[in-house]
Each structure stands twice: as structure tokens, then as C-alpha cells.
Amino acid sequence: MKIAIVCYPTFGGSGVVATELGIALAKRGHEVHFVTYKQPVRLGLLGNNIHFHEVHVPEYPLFKYQPYELALSSKLVDTIKMNGIELLHVHYAIPHAYAGYMAKKMLEEEGIYVPMITTLHGTDITLVGKHPFYRPAVTFSINQSDVVTSVSENLKQRTKEIFNITKEIEVIPNFIDKEKYDHSFTDCQRSNMAKEEERIVTHISNFRKVKRIPDVLQVFYRIQKEVPAKLVMVGEGPEKEAAELLCETLNISDKVLFLGNSNEIDKILCFSDLFLLPSESESFGLAALEAMINRVAVISSNTGGIPEVNIHGTTGYLSDVGDVDAMAKNAIKILSNDAVLSQFKENAAREAKKFDILRVLPLYEAIYHKAYAGRFKTV
Numbered sequence: 001m002k003i004a005i006v007c008y009p010t011f012g013g014s015g016v017v018a019t020e021l022g023i024a025l026a027k028r029g030h031e032v033h034f035v036t037y038k039q040p041v042r043l044g045l046l047g048n049n050i051h052f053h054e055v056h057v058p059e060y061p062l063f064k065y066q067p068y069e070l071a072l073s074s075k076l077v078d079t080i081k082m083n084g085i086e087l088l089h090v091h092y093a094i095p096h097a098y099a100g101y102m103a104k105k106m107l108e109e110e111g112i113y114v115p116m117i118t119t120l121h122g123t124d125i126t127l128v129g130k131h132p133f134y135r136p137a138v139t140f141s142i143n144q145s146d147v148v149t150s151v152s153e154n155l156k157q158r159t160k161e162i163f164n165i166t167k168e169i170e171v172i173p174n175f176i177d178k179e180k181y182d183h184s185f186t187d188c189q190r191s192n193m194a195k196e197e198e199r200i201v202t203h204i205s206n207f208r209k210v211k212r213i214p215d216v217l218q219v220f221y222r223i224q225k226e227v228p229a230k231l232v233m234v235g236e237g238p239e240k241e242a243a244e245l246l247c248e249t250l251n252i253s254d255k256v257l258f259l260g261n262s263n264e265i266d267k268i269l270c271f272s273d274l275f276l277l278p279s280e281s282e283s284f285g286l287a288a289l290e291a292m293i294n295r296v297a298v299i300s301s302n303t304g305g306i307p308e309v310n311i312h313g314t315t316g317y318l319s320d321v322g323d324v325d326a327m328a329k330n331a332i333k334i335l336s337n338d339a340v341l342s343q344f345k346e347n348a349a350r351e352a353k354k355f356d357i358l359r360v361l362p363l364y365e366a367i368y369h370k371a372y373a374g375r376f377k378t379v
Contacts, residue, residue, distance in 0.1 A: 001368060002031045002084055004076065006100060007091040009040040013286040014121035017151070017174050018091040019043050021364065024177070024357050026050045028365075035072070035079055041263065053079045069095040069102070076103035080114055087368055089117040093125065094134060097141035115371035118145035120169070122283025122304070125159050139163045146371045149364075152305030155283040170367060173308070174284045175360040178353050181266060181293045190271035193257065194230040199335045201229055202272040202296070204265060204287050205279075207237025212301075214239075214246055215278040215324050219299065221250045222328030227335045231256045234268055269294035273341060274331055277306065280321055285309045288316075292352035297344035299331045309355075315348040 003025060007018030019042040022032040026049035033051045034040060046052055057071040076099065079085060088103070090096035097118040104116055118141065125138070142148055142165055149172045150156040156169045194200050201220055205211040220231040233243065233256060240258065247253040262268060269275075275291035277300040282288075285306040288298045292309070298316035300306050312318045317330035334344050 001372070002033070002086045003368070004033045004035055004079060004083075004085045004088045005091070006035050006072070006076070006088070006096045007040065009034075009036045009038050009043075013174065013284065014091050014119075015040055016042050016286065017121070018089075018119075020175070020177065020357065021089075021361075022050065024361050025364075028361070031083075033079055033083055033085060035075055037068070051083070069099045072096070072099040073102040073106070076100065077106050080107060081110075081112065085114060087117065087372055088114050089119070089368075091119045092121060093118060093138045093141045097145055098137055101141060101144045113375050115146040115375045116144075117147045117149065117367060117371055118142060119172075120148065120150040120155060120159055120283075122151070122155060122281070125155065125162060125283075135163065139165070143167050146374070147367050149367065151284040152308050154305040154308065158304075172360060172363045172367075173355055174286045174289065175355050175357045176289055176293045176352060178293060178356045193232060193271060195228070197228050199223075199227055199229040199273045199341075200232060200271055201274045201276060201331070201335075202232045202234065202269065202291070203276045204234040204268075204291075205237070205277075207235050207239040207243070209239060210280045211237075211239070212278045212280055212322070213243045215322065215327070216276050217243060217246050217250065217252070217256070218324040219276055219278065219327045219331060220256070221252055222324065223331050223335065224252060224255055226332045229255070229335065232268060232272065233258045234260070234262055234265065236261050265290060266294060269296055272296045273345075274299060274335060275316075276327070276331075277301065277310075278319075278321070278324070278327060279303060279306070282306050289352055289355055292348035295345040295349045297334050297341065297348055299327050299334075309351075311347075311351055314344075315351045316344060 005022045008015040019040040026032045031049050035053045037055045039052050055072050055075045057066045057068050088100050090100045100116045148167045149170045151174045153171050156171050203216045223229050247256045275296045275298045277288050282304040288310050298310045300310050301321045302318035303321055310316050319326040
């Protein structure tokens with residue numbers, strides 16, 4: 001099947017999932033075309049089955065803000081016509097499903113019918129989408145999709161609560177490719193990060209307010225008072241500068257490493273013992289899943305779809321948002337005993353394998369065939 005995928009090409013979870021999905025589809029013989037404003041960060045070499053089409057937005061002084069949706073929909077029309085695309089899979093309701101719908105309507109004028117799958121990832125629903133300015137467009141885009149999926153049961157329910165959705169929403173969880181993590185790095189270089197007796201705690205995010213970066217530092221501050229430890233912070237974002245200042249205030253700057261963005265997350269996680277995810281909201285918790293497949297226990301909030309990934313008392317612990325004392329207490333419980341830590345690590349890896357891409361990919365292929373088979377029904 002020839003599939004066009006629209007996503008954000010950044011380090012965010014939705015872009016990572018969309019890119020990894022496209023790569024996996026290509027390996028199974030599908031022809032995949034990524035359409036976005038720059039090459040996705042997780043997309044390596046292009047080939048016979050993987051193509052990238054860059055969306056250019058011409059600058060016109062008439063516009064205060066350049067119309068990306070217009071440029072994207074036009075690029076989709078051209079890409080679909082030139083490459084014989086059979087199915088369009090967009091990640092995020094707006095602007096992608098909105099632009100996808102416009103492309104579909106333009107193509108229908110020429111007798112070309114391409115079904116559209118829309119995958120909801122979280123902030124397109126819980127943050128941007130529920131704003132009164134965008135709610136009508138989001139509702140329309142979802143209801144005009146041929147098939148709608150969400151990455152967690154929690155996100156599905158929240159979408160139905162916030163919007164007047166007439167479409168059935170199918171839950172297909174985020175995933176990891178466990179084969180990528182079946183390794184033993186000889187250059188793990190754990191000694192460069194911490195002393196032998198120190199535990200390594202890690203946080204990976206885009207450093208936005210929703211990630212509650214101060215809570216990460218407050219939890220670690222309590223941990224290091226009881227257990228020798230270092231904290232590794234991976235990512236960039238608006239909260240980073242304030243986080244560095246808070247480290248100075250808490251007098252833990254010498255125990256916290258800020259590494260910025262990285263394409264080598266698995267190498268960073270290979271020497272980690274515990275992952276912190278105290279987010280205000282998470283539609284799924286992909287960062288936790290990537291930690292778990294690397295045998296890292298997780299301390300997290302109990303919000304959104306995280307409890308569907310991090311199993312309380314098995315792969316880690318869940319606490320109410322903002323309860324840094326409970327998070328720290330549970331973290332110390334895990335880190336202070338070698339046997340307990342080892343058991344949580346094993347449990348985390350075992351649970352993560354349930355989300356292997358080889359289990360999830362057939363679910364997407366099934367809805368692709370369903371959508372393609374019914375492409376003329378609404379025409």
C-alpha cells in the first residue's frame with residue numbers, strides 16, 4: 001500500500017511514533033511518504049520504500065502569520081497525485097487532519113478518493129483542541145476523518161468528553177521496537193556519569209510546564225539526601241533555565257547533568273536506574289515506555305494514560321500530581337535495595353515488551369485495509 005504520513009518532525013512523542021510507524025511499515029513492504037516541514041528527527045536514510053516531501057511556506061507580507069495549513073494541503077494534493085498515494089495517515093487533529101480534509105476535498109474534485117486516518121496524541125485534544133477558538137475545527141476534523149485512533153483509552157474518553165464526536169475512536173497504543181533495545185553497550189560509560197556507588201536517575205522531556213520540571217528536581221533533592229545519586233536531564237525547552245537556577249537554590253548543581261537534546265536516548269537509559277515522569281498530563285507516557293524497555297524503573301504521576309503503561313507496584317509507582325514527597329518515598333524504596341531495584345527493572349522490561357511494534361503494527365494495517373476498502377462509501 002502507498003501511504004502518506006503527516007506528523008510533526010520534532011523530538012515530541014507524536015513525531016517519534018509516526019516516524020517509527022512509517023519505518024516499520026516500509027520494512028513490511030509498504031511505500032511510505034512523509035509530508036512535513038522538515039525531515040523527522042528519527043528518520044534516517046531514505047530509500048525505495050521511504051520518501052520525504054518537504055512543505056515550503058512562501059512568505060507573503062499580506063499575512064501576519066504564514067498559512068502552513070494551506071501549504072500543507074496543497075503539498076498533500078501534489079504528493080498524492082504524483083505518487084499514487086492510496087491512504088493518508090495524519091498525526092494530530094489540527095492542523096494536520098484539517099489540512100488533510102481540505103486535500104481530500106480538492107482531490108475529490110478530480111475524481112481521486114483517498115481515505116484519511118487521524119491519530120490523536122494528546123495536546124491536540126487536551127490543550128490546543130479544547131480552546132474555544134479551535135474546538136469547532138477540531139470537532140469537524142475528527143468527525144470528517146474516515147478512521148480515528150487514539151494512543152490510550154484515557155485519551156479516547158477525554159476526547160469524547162470534550163468534543164461532540166460522532167466517529168468511533170479505536171485505541172491503538174504507542175509502541176517501541178524491542179529489537180532496537182536488545183543490546184549490551186560496551187561503551188556505556190556509566191563511570192563518566194556517576195560513581196560506582198551512586199544511583200542514576202533520569203528525566204527526558206521537552207521541558208514544558210506540563211512536565212513539571214521543578215517536581216523532578218524536588219523529588220531528586222529528597223532522593224539524594226537518602227541515597228547517593230546523580231540526576232541526568234535530557235531535553236531542551238522553556239523551563240530549562242529555571243531548572244538550572246532551582247538546582248543552585250537546592251545546592252544540587254554538582255549532582256545534576258543537563259545534556260540537552262539527544263538522538264542517543266537508549267545509550268543514556270542504559271546506565272539509568274530510575275526514570276522520573278511527574279507530568280501534569282500525559283496522553284500515554286512514551287518516555288516512560290522507552291525507559292522501561294531499557295530496564296529502568298519508573299516513578300510517575302497517575303494522570304492520563306500513564307497508568308496504562310507504568311503498573312503501580314510492579315514497574316514502578318504512581319502518585320498524585322504534585323505529591324513530590326510520595327514520589328521521593330517510593331523512589332527511595334526502590335533505589336535503596338539492590339534486590340528490589342533489580343526486580344523492578346526486570347518487571348519494567350517485561351511489561352514494556354507488551355507494547356512491541358510487532359504487536360501494534362498489525363492493528364494499524366487492519367484499519368488501513370478497512371479504510372481503503374470503504375473509501376467510496378461516503379462519496
